Amino acid sequence: MDVGDIIRVETDKGIFEGILLPSTDENIITIKMKNGYNVGILKENVKNIEIISKGEKPKYELPPLNIEKNEKFKTISILSTGGTVASKVDYKTGAVHPSFTADDLIRAVPELLDIANIKGRAVMNILSENMKPEYWKKIAEEIKKEIEEGADGIVIAHGTDTMAYTASALSFMVKADVPIILVGAQRSSDRPSSDAALNLISAVLAAREPIKGVYVVMHGESGDTFCYLHKGVKVRKCHSSRRDAFKSINSIPVAKINPFTKEVIYLQDVEKSNGRKVEIDTNLEEKVALIKVYPGMDGEIIRFYVDKGYKGIVLEGTGLGHAPEYIFEDIKYAIDNGVVVVMTTQTINGRVNMNVYSNGRELQKLGVIGCGDMLPEVAYVKLMYLLGNYEPEEVKKLINKNLVGEIEYRSRFDAY
Amino acid sequence: MDVGDIIRVETDKGIFEGILLPSTDENIITIKMKNGYNVGILKENVKNIEIISKGEKPKYELPPLNIEKNEKFKTISILSTGGTVASKVDYKTGAVHPSFTADDLIRAVPELLDIANIKGRAVMNILSENMKPEYWKKIAEEIKKEIEEGADGIVIAHGTDTMAYTASALSFMVKADVPIILVGAQRSSDRPSSDAALNLISAVLAAREPIKGVYVVMHGESGDTFCYLHKGVKVRKCHSSRRDAFKSINSIPVAKINPFTKEVIYLQDVEKSNGRKVEIDTNLEEKVALIKVYPGMDGEIIRFYVDKGYKGIVLEGTGLGHAPEYIFEDIKYAIDNGVVVVMTTQTINGRVNMNVYSNGRELQKLGVIGCGDMLPEVAYVKLMYLLGNYEPEEVKKLINKNLVGEIEYRSRFDAY
Incomplete structure (x- = not known):
């Protein structure tokens, strides 16, 4: 067999x-x-x-493509980290190959040739559920290399599970004058319903736009109609299987991308690209924890992290940013030991406001810092980034200030 | 002063x-x-x-109301646990009073007299962020008492922060033939924009319906138009401040309630009431933890709980129910020590399917049990309930079976 x-x-x-x-x-x-x-x-x-x-055997290796560079086109580098979008299926054997080159990509999605000069390589090959901070650093370094070698825009093919965490990490770690677009797929390319091709085309369309910053491109609705360009620090995977699983939270998408007409329609203002400078800052303090708050929770978990030398804790509180009063002593223990403790909300949508109820005011008195409308996952990554680069007192000042679009000070009416 | x-x-x-x-x-x-x-x-x-x-001093205590029972009406008991909806503001002093009697309620919302005979008392007075399992038991006991004393329906006034957790807990703990309706408010009753009155009227309308089960009633949209009746095990607070913060997840609301016309329009089938029997089962195993999974997480946290004698762990995984492979050894340690480990997803919407990717299959091999489309918060409460009443082997069989509506085996197209 x-x-x-x-x-x-x-x-x-x-x-x-x-x-x-x-x-x-x-x-x-x-x-x-x-x-x-x-x-x-x-x-x-x-x-x-x-x-x-019996299955057919492939009779020969595919010859390399020999594609001439189109001087009118921008050069887009597609870096693959693994995941469903980067999988290539051998229709002869049914196997999903992890191999990933520009040639593979162009064979799979030849439409890419009509919109950009495509470079492509795999920088790692992992399922995104296994992502970790050291890989974020590696991706940041590879982005820098590609831009320095001439890329006008970067597309990162990434598994969808933790794509939003990586998008946040890159948002803080990479300062580039070109767009960096993360893209994934919810259905692998061997399925008739795959979203891989349209997402990839839309990502490349976004990567050639004259903008900067880190974004996520995914299906805008469940049909094959358009994709959304989301800010990397305002997006979240909100469904386990739908193709339109990614949603901008406390914000709206930056743009709507039509992969058929190649139109990019902006829905909000965005920073324009102004050159091709790139700097990265890969210092991260990995001793940061994200703790979800719930009725009956054991406050000792906080002491566990403190005693292990943790430097920062993000609480995913309830409502406007609350935690049960029976863990106040544990929170105090963390803060007394120099740990930076910040508050986000498990409602996902909406902002923390710790001035409304006594619970929030008490927490602030203990030294807990509210994080506005920042997502818990983004606060986690941001706290790692800040503690990797600044003294705690400075971190406390910066955590609830907008650095790269992660906090919007005014709530939008159209964002829920 | x-x-x-x-x-x-x-x-x-x-x-x-x-x-x-x-x-x-x-x-x-x-x-x-x-x-x-x-x-x-x-x-x-x-x-x-x-x-x-100088403020005016109240000149006298309000006299007790003397309201005759209307024999044509059902009797609805409103039990208050605290929170914004149960607050009564003294307009003379501006102070929010925690006192809560049927008279208070009727003075605040006299429309209630037109729809039911109202009983009311406070069973506790806490901010819901301070809720804990022992209070859930207390509420279950008070519900039983009220039904046995003749209530045709129960309304629980509750803070919104953890209302969904309490709704889940009561769903498992209370088997009653009458409706049990949790209701809250996002704006206190001293604000012109308060949602307290309309939510309370809608809750009482729901409580007099010929149905059984535990539900949440809150605003259906941000305007003062209608309320939704949500299944207690399928609802979640999804916004920190909006009046329409509560959403049915992986399901649709059970009914739409118009507090002006008093119409209740059902959107899905619901179990009919058939008597006034009530039984409660307040055994809960409190040594259960809810752990959110994220890139870079410290698997030792799992060992911490195991070593503390925890009996159950709910993982809030990524995507279809995944966790980083670098915590697999810690998960194995938990399972080897007899801890029941179950998987939910932090995408909130959608269901766990651990057969699609190798990560999920590996986790299942370790003994992790996927929880279908059950919310993480509901899985947490359900695991406490099951471990409080059954042996671990039985718990493993029941955790992903639908008991009270918490799991829908088929996904709805209209639920995202």
Whole structure:
């Protein structure tokens, strides 16, 4: 039985039919079913297995593309970190390949040739659920390299799970005069419903715009109609599976991108690009925790972090920025030990206002700092960035000041 | 200077003018400003203070109301736990009184007399941010008492911060044949924009419907037009300050309530009431933790809980229910020690599906159980309830089965 064969597997739970995929676990048979999903079957549960038809073998390696540079076009570098958007499926074998070059991209989405000169390479290959701060630094460094080597815009292909965290991290770490666009896909490119191609085309369209800053491009609605360009510090994955999972929070998208007409329609003002300078600052204090607050929570968790030498704690409080009074002593312990404690809200939408109720006023008296309308995830990344670069007293002053668009001082009526 | 006087306070930060309120903190002067907000001013920051006009003193206590029972009406018990909706403002002094009786309610919202016989009492008086599991038990007991004493429906006045957690807890703890409606307000009743009266009228309208189960009633949109009746296990506070902060998640509201025409229009099927039986089950295992997953998180936090004797952990994972592979060993440690570990998603909307990507499959192999489309907060409460009543092996079977509407097996297209 070879990878690529169509097989039929009988188990207690039912019969599975599909293309045999390469498996990284010897105890598991992985097959790609007709509906596009992969299913992993424990070998010990297999009652019977048969080959329905042998798969075709690829007869030769694809030759390299030889595409001339179009001098009228901007050069866009697509850096892949892994994830669904960067996967390339071999239709012969059904396997999803992690390999990722400009050629792969252009073969998958030839429309890219009509809008830009495309460079592309993989800088890592991870599922974004495994992302960590040291990878953010690596991505920042690769962005710098690409811009210095001539890229007019950067597209980062990224898994969607933690794409918003990475977008925030890059927003603080990279000061570039060109646009940096993160893009992902909710359905892999071997599925008829894949959003990978339209998202990628829209991301490249965004990357050639005369703007700067870090953004996320994803489907604007569930149909294949348009994409939104979201500010990297104002966006969040708000659905586990829909193609329009990403939403601007406490803000509206920056622009609407039509991948068919190639139009980019701005919905709010945006900083214009003015050259190709790039600086990065990859200092991050990794001893920062994000703690969700809830009824019955154990305040000792705060002491655990303090005693482990943590320097910052982001609370994801309730309502306008509250926490149960039975953890006040623990919060005080953190602050007495020099830990910077800041407050965000688990309502996601809306802003913290710790002046309205006594609970919030008490927390402020303890030294907890409200973070306005900043998302909890963004506050987490920002606190790592600030503590990596400034003394605590300075951090306390900067945490609730807008640095790169992460805080809007006035609430928008059209943002909920 | 007496409470109720209109005073003018000069500080470094500006001049504040308003009605002097009673203060619980001797270092702080609290005044109610014209815009309805209370402001607390540290006495040490006061540069000058003057009385603009003396407040009127109430000349007598209000006499008790003497309202005849209307035999055609149902009897609705309003139990107050505290929070904005239950606050009563003395217009003479500007102070917000925690006192709460049926008479208070009827004086504040006389329209209630036209729709039901109203009973009312305070069962506690706390800000909901200070809610904890033992209070949930107390509320369950008071509900039982009221139903046994003849209530046809129950309204619980509750602060909005943790109202959804309490609604979940009551959904699992109380099996009653009458409706139990939680209601709150986002603006206190002394502000012209208060939503307290309309929400309360709508809650009483819901409480007299021939249905059973636990629900939340709040504004349906920001204007004073209608309220929604949400399933208690499918609702979440999604904005820190808007009046339409509560949204049904992965579901739609159960009904639309028009407090002006008194119409209740059902949007989905609902269990009919069939008597007035009530049973409660207040066993909760409090050693359950809710942990949000994020890039760079410290897996040792899981060991901390395990070593403290925790019995259950709810992970608020990324995407379809993922966690970084660098905490897998810690998760394994928890499961090896008999802790029940379950997975939800921080996208809030959508469902967990741990069969799609290798990360999810690995987590399942470790023994982590996906919770379908159940909200993280609901999974937390449900795990406490299950561990309080069943052996771990049984808990693992029940956690992702629908018990009281908390899990919908099929996704709705109209729910995002």
